[in-house]
Amino acid sequence: MKSHVKAVVIGGGVVGCSVLYHLARAGWTDIMLIERSELTSGSSWHAAGGFHTLNGDPNVAKLQAYTVQLYKELEEISGQSCSLHLTGGVMLADSPERMDFLRLAHAKGRYLGMDTELITPSEAKKMFPLMDEKHFVGAMWDPVEGHLDPSGTTHAYAKAAKKLGAEIVLRNPVKELTQDPDGTWNVVTEQGTVRAEHVVNCGGLWAREVGRMVGVELPVLAMEHMYLLTEPMPEVEAFNKETGREMIGVLDFKGEIYTRQERNGILLGTYEKACKPWSPVNTPWDFGHELLAPDLDRIAPSLEIGFQHFPGIANAGIKQVINGPFTFAPDGNPLVGPVQGLTNFWVACGVMAGFSQGGGVGLALSNWMVNGDPGFDVWGMDVARWGEWASLRYTNAKVRENYSRRFSIRFPNEELPAARPAQTTPLYDTMVANNAVMGDSWGLETPLWFAPKGTEPKDIVSFHRSNDFEHIGNEVRATRDRVGVTEIANFAKYEVSGPASEDFLNRLMTNRMPKNGRIVLTPMLNEFGRLIGDFTIAKTGDDTFMIWGSSAAQKYHMRWFEKHLPKDGSVRIHRFDQTLVGLSIAGPKSQELLARLVDEDVSSKAFRFMDFREMAVGGAPCLVNRITYTGDLGYEIWMAPAYQRLVYKAIKDAGEEFGIVDFGMRALLSMRLEKNFPTWFRELRPIYGPFEGSMERFIKLEKNDFIGREAAAREHAEGPKLRRVSFYVDAQDADVMGDEPIWAKIGAKDFGTIEKPHGYGAPRFDETGKEVRGSDAATGASAVRGIVDGDWRVVGWVTSGGYAHYVEKSMAQGYVPAALAENEAEGLFEIEILGHRRPARINVEPPFDPSGDKMRG
Numbered sequence: 054m055k056s057h058v059k060a061v062v063i064g065g066g067v068v069g070c071s072v073l074y075h076l077a078r079a080g081w082t083d084i085m086l087i088e089r090s091e092l093t094s095g096s097s098w099h100a101a102g103g104f105h106t107l108n109g110d111p112n113v114a115k116l117q118a119y120t121v122q123l124y125k126e127l128e129e130i131s132g133q134s135c136s137l138h139l140t141g142g143v144m145l146a147d148s149p150e151r152m153d154f155l156r157l158a159h160a161k162g163r164y165l166g167m168d169t170e171l172i173t174p175s176e177a178k179k180m181f182p183l184m185d186e187k188h189f190v191g192a193m194w195d196p197v198e199g200h201l202d203p204s205g206t207t208h209a210y211a212k213a214a215k216k217l218g219a220e221i222v223l224r225n226p227v228k229e230l231t232q233d234p235d236g237t238w239n240v241v242t243e244q245g246t247v248r249a250e251h252v253v254n255c256g257g258l259w260a261r262e263v264g265r266m267v268g269v270e271l272p273v274l275a276m277e278h279m280y281l282l283t284e285p286m287p288e289v290e291a292f293n294k295e296t297g298r299e300m301i302g303v304l305d306f307k308g309e310i311y312t313r314q315e316r317n318g319i320l321l322g323t324y325e326k327a328c329k330p331w332s333p334v335n336t337p338w339d340f341g342h343e344l345l346a347p348d349l350d351r352i353a354p355s356l357e358i359g360f361q362h363f364p365g366i367a368n369a370g371i372k373q374v375i376n377g378p379f380t381f382a383p384d385g386n387p388l389v390g391p392v393q394g395l396t397n398f399w400v401a402c403g404v405m406a407g408f409s410q411g412g413g414v415g416l417a418l419s420n421w422m423v424n425g426d427p428g429f430d431v432w433g434m435d436v437a438r439w440g441e442w443a444s445l446r447y448t449n450a451k452v453r454e455n456y457s458r459r460f461s462i463r464f465p466n467e468e469l470p471a472a473r474p475a476q477t478t479p480l481y482d483t484m485v486a487n488n489a490v491m492g493d494s495w496g497l498e499t500p501l502w503f504a505p506k507g508t509e510p511k512d513i514v515s516f517h518r519s520n521d522f523e524h525i526g527n528e529v530r531a532t533r534d535r536v537g538v539t540e541i542a543n544f545a546k547y548e549v550s551g552p553a554s555e556d557f558l559n560r561l562m563t564n565r566m567p568k569n570g571r572i573v574l575t576p577m578l579n580e581f582g583r584l585i586g587d588f589t590i591a592k593t594g595d596d597t598f599m600i601w602g603s604s605a606a607q608k609y610h611m612r613w614f615e616k617h618l619p620k621d622g623s624v625r626i627h628r629f630d631q632t633l634v635g636l637s638i639a640g641p642k643s644q645e646l647l648a649r650l651v652d653e654d655v656s657s658k659a660f661r662f663m664d665f666r667e668m669a670v671g672g673a674p675c676l677v678n679r680i681t682y683t684g685d686l687g688y689e690i691w692m693a694p695a696y697q698r699l700v701y702k703a704i705k706d707a708g709e710e711f712g713i714v715d716f717g718m719r720a721l722l723s724m725r726l727e728k729n730f731p732t733w734f735r736e737l738r739p740i741y742g743p744f745e746g747s748m749e750r751f752i753k754l755e756k757n758d759f760i761g762r763e764a765a766a767r768e769h770a771e772g773p774k775l776r777r778v779s780f781y782v783d784a785q786d787a788d789v790m791g792d793e794p795i796w797a798k799i800g801a802k803d804f805g806t807i808e809k810p811h812g813y814g815a816p817r818f819d820e821t822g823k824e825v826r827g828s829d830a831a832t833g834a835s836a837v838r839g840i841v842d843g844d845w846r847v848v849g850w851v852t853s854g855g856y857a858h859y860v861e862k863s864m865a866q867g868y869v870p871a872a873l874a875e876n877e878a879e880g881l882f883e884i885e886i887l888g889h890r891r892p893a894r895i896n897v898e899p900p901f902d903p904s905g906d907k908m909r910g
């Protein structure tokens with residue numbers, strides 16, 4: 054065993070072996086994997102080995118596509134078979150809602166270049182004769198599904214990594230991790246100590262325990278999972294004989310069941326409602342290649358439905374029941390990336406579908422470690438997406454909820470109840486008493502909308518407009534016509550201070566920093582000139598700045614800020630989280646209202662648009678920004694939590710004469726739509742450049758050498774390939790939710806041929822794992838199937854949208870090829886909503902207050 058290496062990977066399951074292989078492939082060969090026992094001594098060995106591309110997050114789906122595509126290469130390099138069976142599979146819908154869900158998944162698949170197809174139950178039956186089609190209304194076929202040998206695949210990664218020079222040490226538990234002042238890690242193992250620059254936690258079932266070695270409580274929990282294997286079935290043998298094919302994989306949402314052929318019988322697994330965590334607090338170190346006791350009673354309700362839906366299986370004998378544990382994060386997606394607050398400590402754990410995701414996780418993490426950037430939009434699996442509130446008990450409640458809902462529909466307006474409320478502001482009880490429907494915003498209870506007195510404050514979940522529609526409309530109209538107040542505690546807030554703070558921010562941000570008492574809006578870029586942040590910054594003192602940003606990105610941004618802080622202590626950064634809370638007032642009467650609450654001049658001359666000032670509001674010390682996300686005349690007022698009730702009461706009391714209303718987050722988002730404002734993580738993400746994002750007003754290429762400037766200058770010089778645009782959509786009773794395909798009639802001569810936007814078309818990767826973007830030739834002819842229809846082509850996808858209540862229009866935002874971005878012609882675009890293509894038209898100017906006169910006051 055070497056005593057010094059560049060990186061140690063802890064854990065020899067499929068994920069650790071994939072990380073090792075990808076690091077070696079990226080050129081880091083001075084690396085070592087340390088495994089407690091033999092390879093596959095966690096959940097990897099008893100997996101059912103199924104794989105698929107589909108994922109609710111298209112960016113994660115892309116990495117799953119990469120994983121599936123990788124296996125052939127892996128077999129060639131390693132000489133080890135993965136026993137790949139690419140059978141294809143169907144998802145069965147038993148209800149119209151589930152069919153809507155499949156239509157949405159199919160639509161998303163279009164721009165990912167997936168060849169999915171919506172089919173009838175009888176077509177599905179032809180592929181899988183064991184089913185009784187009377188229970189279903191439709192299905193979706195996906196050709197890129199199948200299964201493999203979990204152990205063979207893990208060993209294939211390991212062998213390929215060894216061939217590239219990586220070392221694997223078996224039967225050697227890692228006992229302790231310490232870090233020297235120079236950042237070197239001491240990996241203390243049973244066989245001695247290894248010094249390493251980087252440590253990667255791929256501990257799978259023990260990832261939590263490995264995290265605790267460095268004082269981190271990772272939000273992962275293992276759940277028991279059962280699948281059964283039937284005796285050989287004559288129906289299966291007959292099908293194989295007749296068709297010369299293996300049976301396909303089947304997912305039955307209603308029964309919460311997945312099946313596939315295993316030898317001459319069937320493998321059937323369940324995600325049962327009565328699910329059970331395994332080792333909820335500490336994973337025993339002596340657990341290894343053993344299975345857990347089967348408990349068929351627990352999965353009986355699923356089996357009962359399954360046996361009705363698949364009568365063939367009901368008659369088969371059960372040969373074996375496998376019950377094994379595997380880990381989940383609270384939302385079911387992996388935890389990947391560097392841990393904020395530590396240096397060179399990485400995780401790749403909580404991977405619940407190692408054989409669909411392991412390759413993509415390895416690729417993204419190795420890119421990140423070697424190049425400083427994952428190379429993809431990995432927000433959906435970034436470990437930074439969880440805050441401190443994701444404690445052991447939170448994780449337990451959420452993972453159980455997620456497991457039991459694995460095959461349930463998540464509606465776009467659906468808030469899930471487990472582990473709530475986690476964080477509350479002092480106004481929580483008041484908001485609940487005001488009949489607010491509350492939502493979870495990065496662990497914080499936040500009012501979404503207010504139900505009228507006497508009605509139950511509850512969402513009726515739906516893909517269509519629902520019971521909140523009318524009430525959000527009322528909140529928007531009252532705010533736009535008079536004045537409204539809303540809680541904005543769920544924004545991120547930071548203070549940057551110290552003598553070098555301005556230089557620091559100038560290096561990180563694309564815009565010039567404001568003068569004392571002024572505010573600017575500014576994106577932040579990575580070295581590759583991609584958008585990694587969007588902030589409001591106020592200069593609050595000679596050496597101090599306040600920053601506001603996206604709540605969910607707090608750890609993500611802190612990680613970036615800390616990485617770039619000068620080592621000499623000349624800049625300090627403080628994240629307030631819920632130690633600073635806020636309220637926003639907006640609407641034409643908001644200025645008069647503020648004037649009633651303060652003892653100073655707040656006229657538009659004295660307190661201008663984009664001014665910042667400290668003042669007492671209703672008697673409480675506050676920070677006030679003359680800016681609001683509604684895009685109207687308005688203010689953001691920030692205070693210590695102890696003052697929030699006082700300020701709110703003062704606002705409501707003084708606002709009575711103006712007819713003030715409470716409005717929620719959904720009204721706020723509706724109002725930003727009619728101003729064409731983007732949102733972070735929907736419109737603005739690390740896959741877009743600042744000019745693509747239509748953020749040019751905030752990019753000052755000439756100001757200094759800020760991070761990403763060179764790449765941004767290149768984008769500017771060459772012209773962005775895509776542009777963020779806003780649409781009016783001729784919607785009926787359902788608005789866009791995000792991720793819908795945008796069709797354009799570009800077969801017509803006047804638009805000529807356009808270059809494909811990146812991220813569209815089947816993802817293709819070159820031999821180094823780098824995504825190949827661009828032309829049709831690169832994405833392959835088959836990728837185009839399903840995205841061309843006569844003169845129409847899918848040219849982009851919706852990032853977000855909804856109903857803009859004040860201007861009474863259904864609106865959407867998304868990215869389209871730059872050549873089309875300013876074309877407001879009717880009949881040029883269509884947006885696919887729930888399987889129906891609806892006419893859409895670009896609106897270059899926002900429909901509300903396009904001149905900004907109202908906003909400036």
Ligand SMILES: Cc1cc2nc3c(=O)[nH]c(=O)nc-3n(C[C@H](O)[C@H](O)[C@H](O)COP(=O)(O)OP(=O)(O)OC[C@H]3O[C@@H](n4cnc5c(N)ncnc54)[C@H](O)[C@@H]3O)c2cc1C
Nearest residue numbers: 064066068089094095096097101102103227257406407408
């Ligand atoms: C019944 C069942 C069915 C499944 N079916 C599927 C399926 O069909 N498709 C699919 O994609 N996934 C499936 N899975 C999930 C899949 O098994 C996991 O996604 C995958 O195994 C996770 O791999 P991993 O490498 O993260 O963790 P693990 O396999 O748990 O590996 C972690 C490794 O780290 C080692 N380790 C931990 N701590 C230390 C330490 N301190 N020192 C040294 N070594 C350490 C362990 O010994 C272990 O070998 C299934 C799981 C189960 C239980």
